[in-house]
Structure formats: structure tokens, C-alpha cells
Amino acid sequence: MRQATLAALMLVLPVLPASAADLAAGKAKAELCVGCHGENGISQTENIPSLAGQQDQFIQWQLVFFRAGTRKNEAMKPIVDQLGNEDIRNLGAYFASLQPAKPPPDNDPDLSKKGAEAAAGRRCASCHLDSYAGTKGVARLAGQREEYLVKALHDYKSGQRVGGSQAAMTDVAYPLSAEEITALAHYLAHL
Structure with a gap:
């Protein structure tokens, strides 16, 4: 399974252009994400991760995995089906550029x-x-x-x-x- 996932990734990643990501385009595309992942990538929704401050490449890979169907999520599928490689690059850079949520005080x-x-x-x-x-x-x-x-x-x-x-x-x-x-x-x- 892991080899199949890596093979799928290797087929897609070389297609991603080497140009710099466009943060403004990433921010615009991130409007698709706000409903679940929250304003500025800080989730307020149970069992939905915050994306602010997440690693750029990690976000890109996860979006590719969702789009390829190797990572499954019914809510993500219709969204990633709309994303091109440049959108994925821009979203990764945009979310990575955001400040992560301040952790809550440790009550335990x-x-x-x-x-x-x-x-x-x-x-x-x-x-x-x-x-x-x-x-x-x-x-x-x-x-x-x-x-x-x-x-x-x-x-x-x-x-x-x-x-x-x-x-x-x-x-x-x-x-x-x-x-x-x-x-x-x-x-x-x-x-």
C-alpha cells in the first residue's frame, strides 16, 4: 500500500510547476476551506484540524493524497477534485504562512x-x-x-x-x- 501511495505521489509531484507559490491566490482559494478549517486556518470545528502554520509540503501532499483517493474523506473529495496543481502549491504556501493558534492553557x-x-x-x-x-x-x-x-x-x-x-x-x-x-x-x- 505504501509503495502504491509513493508511486502515485511521484507521478503527480513532478507535474507541479517549479514557480513560486502565489500567497494571494492561495488565500482566495482557501475560501473553500474556511467552513471546516476556520478563518485563517484555525479550526473551531470538532475533529477538523487547524491548518495555520502547518508545513507547506505536508499540506500539498495531503491534498494530492485526497485528490488521488489514497486518503479518503467524503467532505474533502468534492473540494480537492476542483484543485489543480497550482492551487495545491498556493494553498500549501498560504496555510504555512499563517500563524498557528495559540495553545490553550494546560489545565492538566x-x-x-x-x-x-x-x-x-x-x-x-x-x-x-x-x-x-x-x-x-x-x-x-x-x-x-x-x-x-x-x-x-x-x-x-x-x-x-x-x-x-x-x-x-x-x-x-x-x-x-x-x-x-x-x-x-x-x-x-x-x-
Whole structure:
């Protein structure tokens, strides 16, 4: 499955033009995203991720995966079907240029401590960096919506989420207990 996803990505990415992204065009196209992902990419909707400050390449890859059908989401499909390669490039650059949401105050530092231990035990920083800001095609986790992180980890654990880093994330998430997932999501959301 991972090889098929990478092959699909390799077929699409070389088509993306080498020109610089157009932030104004990305902002205009992002009007399609506001209803779910929120104004300025800061989601107010349960189980919908914030996109502000997310890595440019990560957003581009996810949009390509949705468009190719390797990552499935009924709400995203009609939107990505409207996007051309230049739109994807512009959206990635636009959302990456936005300031992420300020994390809420940590109301449970003991849970965050358990989450930090789970993150260290699973070596999350080896891909997502010590700051959990992500890099290139790896997602920013710091400050993401807590319930979305719980959902994403459960989806990886169950094999429900495919596309992109599914194999690596399934290996990481599968052994996590429900308590560890809750603690990890809490920790990351409050960074």
C-alpha cells in the first residue's frame, strides 16, 4: 500500500510547476476551506484540524493524497477534485504562512507529563522535531486541536487512516493504549 501511495505521489509531484507559490491566490482559494478549517486556518470545528502554520509540503501532499483517493474523506473529495496543481502549491504556501493558534492553557500538567513520556517512548520527535512543528512533508503537531489528535491517532492505530506516512504512523500508534493516546494528544495540543 505504501509503495502504491509513493508511486502515485511521484507521478503527480513532478507535474507541479517549479514557480513560486502565489500567497494571494492561495488565500482566495482557501475560501473553500474556511467552513471546516476556520478563518485563517484555525479550526473551531470538532475533529477538523487547524491548518495555520502547518508545513507547506505536508499540506500539498495531503491534498494530492485526497485528490488521488489514497486518503479518503467524503467532505474533502468534492473540494480537492476542483484543485489543480497550482492551487495545491498556493494553498500549501498560504496555510504555512499563517500563524498557528495559540495553545490553550494546560489545565492538566500531569496528563501532559504522561504525554511527553509517551512521545519520548514512541520517538515522535525523530520525525516531527523536538518542537513538534514538523518539517517538510511531516505534520506540525504542536498546538493542534486535541480531539483531532486523538481521532488521528485512533485512525492510524486501527488502520482506518491511509495515505502518506500511514505505515510509519500505524507502527507508532498501534501499541499505544487509549490512555497514552489521550495523554499524547493533550501534551501536543498544549505545546
